[in-house]
Amino acid sequence: MACLLMRPAISLPRILNVSPRLMLSRGFASQTVPLAYDRHDPPTSSPSGPKPPIIFMHGLFGSKRNNRSISKVLARDLNRTIYAVDLRNHGDAEHNEKHDYTAMAHDVEAFVQDHKLGSVSLIGHSMGAKTALTVALQSPDIVENVIAVDNAPVDAALRADFPNYVRGMKKVEDANVTKASEADKIMSEFEESLPVRQFLLSNLIREPGSPQLKFRNPLSILASSLDNMGDFPFKNPDEVRYNKPALFIRGTRSHYIPDEVLPVIGRFFPLFELRDVESGHWVISENPEAFRQAVVEFLQEKE
Structure with a gap:
């Protein structure tokens, strides 16, 4: 659902026109698809030079439009460029029969490469959160830090x-x-x-x-693909870890990050921080100001 905050910023709707190609990672291949996106630039340039851009990912049945207002606000407050993307089979992005977190992570990796973004911050809600966490574990060199909103790196059946x-x-x-x-x-x-x-x-x-x-x-x-959306592609935290900052934001009335999964999060993401926000699963739309504060405080501390 769309966030209600509205602040001025530059918004450039784009779509990346490249042919599907193969992305190789950890011994397997996946056909990537181009991601549609809106680019939100800060109103002024940073006096200390460009900061790492942010890629913002929506949840299941969402789109880049859901994150438009909050992206403009974060671009202003953090003085960073934000790419709000449409993941495959959503919004204006292309359709593909394969819909799981490994494939979506490869799409994001290809997006970073094709746009020559270097190292990025990732923010994702729900399905977008697991996509962001997969990218961080799969390609840590291109991820400065990651923010997962109301989802965790565990297998858990979707609600009915x-x-x-x-x-x-x-x-x-x-x-x-x-x-x-x-x-x-x-x-x-x-x-x-x-x-x-x-x-x-x-x-x-x-x-x-x-x-x-x-x-x-x-x-x-x-x-x-609904069963895939409940799964997480990495099962053993002893085999792969993301040793950079990670923030997990959970809704206090949501069940997606229960206390019992926190030890697993800590094994995959040993530097993780946890922030509770008074909301249900739709954290960004239900409590946009608390979400904004959590993101700004976390990312500003890492600069």
């Missing part, structure tokens, strides 16, 4: 909400609706919360020449 969302979204498409109100009426059978429904329905588009609304997400691909 997400399969339910997919069923509702498929029913919307099958109904060939032409109005958002019609789609919302159907989705209300599957989700009581109006803000959550609005978040999901923000993915509806009307294709040229058609009166019908369809979801920009490939629902069949995401439906078959």
Whole structure:
């Protein structure tokens, strides 16, 4: 869901036009896809020179638009350029049958390489958090620090909400609706919360020449990939660690980072810090100011 903070900054919508290619990492190959992105520049340049840019990643069924307002604020407060990206099968990014954290991490690594960003800070919420953590463990040389919002580097089944969302979204498409109100009426059978429904329905588009609304997400691909979204590709913290700063922000009313997984986090990310924010799982939209403070304090301390 979109953050409500609005501050002035430069926003440049872009999409990287490169052909899919193979990314090699740790002995396996993955076809990467280009990531669509919005670039948010700080209003003034840093007197001490350019700072590492930030890549901001959304959660499942989200897009770069969800992080637009908070990205502008963070670009101003941190005096850094922020790339809010659309991960594969979301927003304006290309679709691909393979949808897991290893593949999404390779997309981000290719994005850093193709844009010649050098070393970056990563921020990700939910699915984006696990993607960011995978990049940090997989390619630590390109990651200055990482911020994971309400997700952890462990295997954990998704809540039943997400399969339910997919069923509702498929029913919307099958109904060939032409109005958002019609789609919302159907989705209300599957989700009581109006803000959550609005978040999901923000993915509806009307294709040229058609009166019908369809979801920009490939629902069949995401439906078959829900188990992957609960998994984490690295299982043994004795084999791989990220020995740079990491911040985990969790919602106090969310279950995604329970206390019992903190020892596992500490083994994968021995320099991690934990910050609790009064919210549910949708930390950034439910409590944007507390989220902003946590990010700014953490990154400013690392400069």
